[in-house]
Structures are given as C-alpha cells and as structure tokens.
Amino acid sequence: MTKRPNILFIMADDHASKAISCYGAGINSTPNLDRIAIEGMRLNHCYVTNSICTPSRAAILTGTYNHVNNVTTLATPINNRGPNVAKHLRASGYQTALIGKWHLGEGKAHEPTGFDFWSVLPGQGEYFDPYMIEMGEEIEVPGYATDIITDKSLDWLKSCDPDKPFFLMCHHKAPHREWEPHPKNRSLYTDDIKVPETFDDDYRNRARAAAEAKMRIKDDMKYIDLGLVQPEGGAEVGERVKPGDINRKIPNPEDVSNLRLIDRDTGEVFTFSSSRELNHFKYQRYLKRYLRTIHSVDESVGRLLDWLDETGQADNTIVIYTSDQGFFLGEHGWFDKRFMYEESFQMPLLVRYPAAIPAGSVCDDILCNVDFAPTFLDFAGQVVPNYMQGRSARPLLEGKTPPDWPQLAYHRYWMHRDPDHNAYSHYGVRNQRYKLIYWYNEGYDLPGTNHGGQDREWELFDCQKDPLELFNVIDDPDYADIRVALQRELDMKMAEIGDDPAH
Numbered sequence: 001m002t003k004r005p006n007i008l009f010i011m012a013d014d015h016a017s018k019a020i021s022c023y024g025a026g027i028n029s030t031p032n033l034d035r036i037a038i039e040g041m042r043l044n045h046c047y048v049t050n051s052i053c054t055p056s057r058a059a060i061l062t063g064t065y066n067h068v069n070n071v072t073t074l075a076t077p078i079n080n081r082g083p084n085v086a087k088h089l090r091a092s093g094y095q096t097a098l099i100g101k102w103h104l105g106e107g108k109a110h111e112p113t114g115f116d117f118w119s120v121l122p123g124q125g126e127y128f129d130p131y132m133i134e135m136g137e138e139i140e141v142p143g144y145a146t147d148i149i150t151d152k153s154l155d156w157l158k159s160c161d162p163d164k165p166f167f168l169m170c171h172h173k174a175p176h177r178e179w180e181p182h183p184k185n186r187s188l189y190t191d192d193i194k195v196p197e198t199f200d201d202d203y204r205n206r207a208r209a210a211a212e213a214k215m216r217i218k219d220d221m222k223y224i225d226l227g228l229v230q231p232e233g234g235a236e237v238g239e240r241v242k243p244g245d246i247n248r249k250i251p252n253p254e255d256v257s258n259l260r261l262i263d264r265d266t267g268e269v270f271t272f273s274s275s276r277e278l279n280h281f282k283y284q285r286y287l288k289r290y291l292r293t294i295h296s297v298d299e300s301v302g303r304l305l306d307w308l309d310e311t312g313q314a315d316n317t318i319v320i321y322t323s324d325q326g327f328f329l330g331e332h333g334w335f336d337k338r339f340m341y342e343e344s345f346q347m348p349l350l351v352r353y354p355a356a357i358p359a360g361s362v363c364d365d366i367l368c369n370v371d372f373a374p375t376f377l378d379f380a381g382q383v384v385p386n387y388m389q390g391r392s393a394r395p396l397l398e399g400k401t402p403p404d405w406p407q408l409a410y411h412r413y414w415m416h417r418d419p420d421h422n423a424y425s426h427y428g429v430r431n432q433r434y435k436l437i438y439w440y441n442e443g444y445d446l447p448g449t450n451h452g453g454q455d456r457e458w459e460l461f462d463c464q465k466d467p468l469e470l471f472n473v474i475d476d477p478d479y480a481d482i483r484v485a486l487q488r489e490l491d492m493k494m495a496e497i498g499d500d501p502a503h
Contacts, residue, residue, distance in 0.1 A: 004380055005353065006317040007089075007167045008304065009372075011060075012297050013053060013101055013176040014337065015323035017348040019294055027193050027329075028291045032302035033350060036321050040352030041361035041397060047368050047409035047430065048325040051337045051344045053103050053176075055414075056324040056369055061085060061104075063373030063388030065410070067499045072414040077105020083387065085373035086114030089167045092382050097156045100149040100171030101125055102133075111136065115169075119152055121145070125173045127180040127293075144182045145173045146293070150300040154307055167376070172300070174293040175327075177335075178224050181292030186265065188295055189288040198468055199283065201332040205471050207439050207457040209424035215328065215336040217286060218279045222247045226285040229262040252278065283330050290329070318353040318379055320372075331468075338423040340411045340437050341469050345430070353379070357397050366407045366432065367393045389497055407432050410493045416441070427501075428459075429490045435461045435469070436486040440501070460486065 018025035022034040022042055049059050050066050058064075058071035061084045066072045070079065090096045098112050102120035105111075111133070112118040119134040127145050131138055141148050153170045160166045181188075203211035214220045223230040223238065224247050231237045238248035253259065256272040261281075263270075272278040301321065308314040326344045328334035337344035347369060351357060356379075370390035377384050378392035395402050409430045416425035428437035437459040460474040460483055473479045494501065 003316060004094075004165045005355070006165050006313060007094075007320070007376055007379070008170070008308070008317055009168065009320045009376075010170045010172070010301060010304070010322075012172045012174060012294075012321075012323045014325065014327040015175055015294065015297070015348060016327040016329050016343060017346055018329055018343070019175070019291060019327075020348050020350075022350070023348065027287070028189070028294065030294065030298040032298045032305060033321055035305060036301070036319055036350040036352045037360075039354070039359050040319070040350065040357045041363055043349040043351070043363045043365075043367065043396075045364055045366045045409075045432075046322070046347045046349035047345050047366065047411065048347050049368055049370055049409075049411055050413055051325040051339065051411065052413065052415060053324050057102075057104055059369045060324075060372050063370055063384075063390045065370060065389055065497050065499060066412070066414070068389065068497075071104065074415065077110040080105075080110055080113040083385065084114050085376055086112075086167065086169070088377055088382060088385065089380055090114055090116065092380065093164060094380065095160050095164050095166045096168075097153075097166070098169045098171065099152045099156065100169075101173050101176075102171070106133070117156055120171075121173060124176060127173065127178075130173075144296065146182070146296040146300050149173070150303055153304065157307065165380070167380075170304070172297050174297050175290050178222075178227075179286070179289035179293050180227070181289060182296050185292045185295050188292050192284055193287045193291075195280070195283060196330045198332050198470065199330050201470070203332070207424075207437070207459050207472065209339075209426065209439050209441070209457070210332065210341075212422055212424070213334065213339070214420065214422040215334040215338075217282050217330060217333055217335055219252050220249055221282050221286065221335070222249050226250070226261075226282065227264045227289060229264050231262075250282065286335060287329060315354045318351065318376075321350040322347055322369075322372075336421060338413055338415070338421060340413070340426060340428050340430075340435070342435075342463070342467075345409075345411060351397055353397070356394075358399060361397075361399060363396055363399075364432075365396050365401050365405060366409050366430070367396060368409050408489060408493060410490075410497065410499075412499065427490075427494075427499075429486060429493055430463070431486075431489070433462065433464050434482055434486055435459075435463055436483070436490060437461075438490070458483075 017023045020033050021030045022037040048056050054074045055066045055071050058069045058078050062069045086096045096115045097117040098115045099119050119132050129142050130145050131140050238251050256278050261270040325337050326346045328343050331343045371393045374384040374388050374390045374392040378394045412427035424439050426439045439457040458474045459472045461469045
C-alpha cells in the first residue's frame with residue numbers, strides 16, 4: 001500500500017503575491033518561498049472568495065462559500081460543531097494540528113476542532129510576547145510571533161508518529177498590520193522601493209466605491225502602523241478614527257513645515273519640505289516594515305523545509321504556501337484588502353509534492369480557496385464529501401487540467417461600509433480575461449437576476465488590455481456582449497452555489 005502523503009499547509013496573513021520574489025515584482029527576496037515554486041508549482045490565478053481574514057479562513061477549512069458556512073464578516077465566528085477538512089483527515093488516520101493565527105472566534109463554541117493539538121493566537125494576536133490559547137488554556141509565550149509559531153510547529157512535528165501521516169496548519173500572523181519586524185530585521189531594505197504607477201490614482205472611470213474607501217496610504221495610515229510616536233494634542237496632530245481611540249491617523253496637511261514624525265524605536269526625527277515628500281515617506285515606511293516581517297516568514301519556511309529534508313520526509317510531504325487573501329502594496333494608493341480588484345483578490349499559492357508535481361511548473365488555471373479542502377482530501381485518498389462546494393485541484397497540480405474545469409472565480413464581500421475602511425459590499429466573477437463587479441452599496445437587491453437598484457453600480461474590466469483596472473468598460477458598446485455574457489455567468493454561479501442576492 002502506498003503511504004499517504006503528509007500535508008504541511010503554511011498560511012501567512014495579508015501576504016501579497018508581489019511580495020514573493022518568484023512572482024517577479026522585484027521588490028524583495030524570498031529564497032525559501034521561491035524554493036517551493038522551483039521544486040514544485042507556482043499558481044498565478046488563485047482567488048479568494050471573500051477578501052477578508054475570517055471568511056477566507058472559514059472557506060479554506062470547510063470547502064464552502066461563506067453564505068453556507070455562515071462566516072461572512074470579521075464579526076461572524078465559525079460554529080465549530082460543523083464538519084471541516086481536519087475532522088475528515090483525522091477520522092481517516094491523520095495526525096492533525098493547528099498552530100498560529102485562528103481568527104475564527106473564541107470560546108468553547110468557536111475554538112478549533114478536528115485537531116489533535118492546537119495552539120492559537122487570540123484575535124489578531126501580538127507580534128511580541130504573544131498570549132496564546134493552547135488546548136483551551138491561556139499561556140504567554142516570550143519571543144517573536146513568527147519564531148514562536150515555527151518553534152511550536154517543529155516541536156509538534158517531532159512528536160508525531162512516523163508511521164502515520166500528518167496534517168499541520170501553520171498559520172502566521174505576519175505580515176498583518178501593524179507590521180512589526182523582528183529587531184534583527186529592522187535595518188533591511190534601506191534603498192527606496194519603486195512606487196506603483198497607480199499610487200496617485202484619482203479613481204476616475206470607476207465605481208464610487210474606489211474613491212470613498214478609507215485605505216489610502218496618504219490619508220489613512222496611523223502612527224502605530226509606521227512605528228511612529230503618537231503625539232499628544234488635538235486635531236492638529238492627526239484625526240481620531242473613533243472617539244477615545246488612541247491610534248490616531250497621521251495628518252496629511254498641505255503645509256508640512258511644522259510636522260515632525262518621530263521613530264518609536266530610535267527617536268529619529270523626520271521633517272518634510274512638501275506633502276509629496278511626506279506621502280513618499282509614508283509609502284516607503286509602510287512597504288519596508290511590511291517586507292521586513294515577511295523576511296521572518298521566509299526564514300520560518302526555510303526551517304520547516306530543512307526539517308523535512310533532514311528527516312527524509314520531503315518526498316512524501318505536500319507543502320503548500322499561501323495567504324488568506326491578497327493585499328494592496330500602494331496600488332491605487334491603497335493598503336489593506338477587501339476589494340475584488342486584483343491585488344487583493346489574488347492569493348499567492350505555491351505547492352511542492354515531488355511524487356506528483358513536476359518541478360518548476362507554472363499554472364495559469366483559475367482556482368479558489370474553497371478548492372483547498374477537497375484537494376487535500378483527494379491527495380489523502382479520501383472521498384470529497386458532497387457538502388463541499390469546492391473542487392479538487394489535484395489535476396491542475398499534476399499538469400492535467402480537465403476540459404470541464406470551471407475557469408471562473410466568484411467573490412462576495414459583505415462588510416458594507418465598515419467604519420474603519422468604508423469598503424462597499426459587492427460581488428462578482430472573474431474569468432481568464434474579464435472581471436465583472438456589482439456594487440450593491442447601501443442595501444441588498446430584490447431576488448431575481450436583474451440586480452436592480454438606482455444606487456447600484458457595475459464595473460467591467462478587460463484584464464488583458466487593462467491589467468491595472470483603471471477603465472470601467474461596463475457602458476462601452478464594444479463590450480456589450482461581454483457584459484451580457486458575464487452577467488449570465490454571475491447569475492448561473494450564484495444559482496449553482498445557492499447564494500441569494502437578497503440576503
């Protein structure tokens with residue numbers, strides 16, 4: 001009997017594909033992550049079904065869309081009595097563990113189930129000396145979160161029975177906001193990083209959701225985001241996000257002559273001669289802190305890969321690296337995620353399995369995070385349960401894409417105009433060339449396929465001719481047939497998965 005493969009699933013939080021060097025953006029170096037791609041496959045079109053942390057994690061764990069698993073926003077925790085991929089694998093003889101960020105709720109009704117061992121960060125968790133909930137008990141662990149999660153993962157792997165396969169979900173907090181790097185990495189990336197060409201986007205030719213989002217590096221970064229001292233004072237030292245909030249936004253005044261920003265760690269003082277110089281500072285400060293946290297994640301991945309080599313288990317272990325969604329790295333002037341625009345919609349996905357995946361493979365087929373759980377079960381030799389809405393991507397990973405593979409990704413974001421980001425609710429589909437987004441804004445549509453409502457807006461992008469998504473062609477007569485076809489595909493997809501636009 002062929003030994004079933006181990007499954008090592010490594011997931012970061014808010015890690016954009018562009019911040020993995022094998023994706024070719026050239027802004028940082030991630031040699032250990034690149035190794036997974038070099039020895040396995042890089043997937044270029046993996047998409048999240050809801051670009052926010054908690055719903056994405058639920059989709060990955062259950063193989064279902066969020067209207068089915070009922071985890072639609074950050075405030076809707078998972079019901080842990082339901083089925084999930086870990087329960088199926090454990091029932092079939094796998095040793096299972098979850099270590100790191102959970103973010104699917106706290107307390108008995110929402111803690112991890114299906115795992116022989118779990119040790120998770122409560123909520124978002126802390127970068128330094130984090131509290132963790134380990135098998136129901138709160139503990140404080142000294143050190144840096146990325147290192148701690150890696151250490152715990154290795155300790156669990158070393159305790160496993162070598163005669164039984166393992167399934168480990170290693171979930172890093174990094175590179176989530178507020179991007180606090182390990183002290184040893186604070187001096188990395190001293191040279192300026194290229195500013196995206198859409199950084200000064202004025203949001204013309206798009207739905208109003210783009211212009212009204214509060215995710216701008218220029219206007220919405222907080223002192224804590226950039227590792228700066230928050231001064232005492234009133235509105236002149238920054239906007240309050242909400243009454244009583246100690247985390248003020250850094251001001252973006254036209255006259256910057258009196259603005260002084262102070263490094264929280266070194267005490268260095270920064271002054272500016274123009275608002276353009278201030279905004280450039282914010283971008284560089286943000287990107288460098290973000291990339292420095294990723295450097296630690298890359299080191300962590302290297303330690304896990306080395307352990308597999310040293311123990312002779314590399315050939316029989318499926319190694320997956322991904323993120324719970326994408327992230328804006330200054331594109332359109334933004335940080336954060338939430339939107340169906342490409343930078344936040346696309347998830348990085350690297351997979352290595354020497355027994356089945358040819359080294360150096362690249363896949364341009366479309367798949368989604370609901371496909372992860374069925375894929376794990378397929379490789380483990382298990383029947384994919386009929387409640388799962390995803391489809392096993394094993395044929396894609398083996399380079400044998402079926403003719404009937406659905407080259408379509410569906411996305412729906414429910415958190416309408418949340419107070420911190422003002423991101424509008426929307427849903428839509430993307431195929432290999434076109435993307436259709438429906439912004440239902442202040443409320444939900446009536447049932448049916450017309451998606452009516454005066455305040456609603458459509459966007460259609462030609463991702464081949466307009467990869468930066470700057471020109472909404474929904475009313476362009478040259479795209480009239482495409483619009484009709486995509487709207488039909490959207491209706492069919494919603495009917496297939498049972499997502500009702502009225503709810």
